[in-house]
Amino acid sequence: MDLGTHGGFILGAYGFTVLTLALLIGNAVRDRRAQERALAAFRDGEHR
């Protein structure tokens, strides 16, 4: 597909969107894991 002279703007827009969504999802997963680790630490403490 020939994007013409404005190809850089089009690919830049899609690239920025993919990057932002990847950061959003990555941060959500990282945050979830941190909370699960913290909860697991409390459970381990109770069993000790």
Place this chain on the structure above:
Amino acid sequence: MWTRLANPGHFLRWSVALTPWLAGAAALTGALGLYLAWFVAPPDYQQGETVRIMFIHVPAAWLGVFFYGSMVLSAIGTLVWRHPLADVAQRAAAPIGAAFTLICLVTGALWGKPMWGTYWVWDARLTSMLVLFLIYCGIIALWRTVEEPNRAARTVAILTLVGAVNLPIIKFSVNWWSTLHQPASILRMGGPTIDPTMLYPLIVMIVAGTLTGIALHLYAMRTEILRRRVRTLTIREAERLDPGASVMVAYPAGPSA
């Protein structure tokens, strides 16, 4: 039914079951939308291939406003009914809404340069979207500033309601003022003005974006509930170790909104 669904225990159960289905549906509609946007929709007679930016710009704009709208409803739930899930929903929605608003602003700028000859103008629609992004940033910052969660929830709810005045300004700015930004072309009296060859791919992309946003929101809400459990356990543990001390724990264990 709503009371039952909004119970935090019930919410955890049904949201765990629903999120993978939403994420799968979002991936499928997203793939279909991208195929239609790139390989079926023709180049615009004026914009040429640059029109393909619209297939991400318009859904991002919708989601930026949609999540702020959901935060306004949650803010009412926090202030009027003091529902614990309302605050959780509001806190989880802010970073998602901010991300989509940022995507809208950046993709709009990247469309504006080749079409208008500039990345930015202080046009009413563009400025009101920038204000929306700044309000999102203010809300996220306020949550990090106020340590006591109930006080933070009430303060943020009030700020959210004050910021709601910006929503009709965003929607009607193109009618109230003479703007460089085009007027409404989908949700308008008399029906959409976009050709069906571009309208249907755009609608599919809007649906895909909405499903993605809701799946992310449910996931972030469950994380927020876990964060509050960790906080409660941290306080109990601190009180057990030092019964006489008053404990102030904001949000331990990792990043938050």
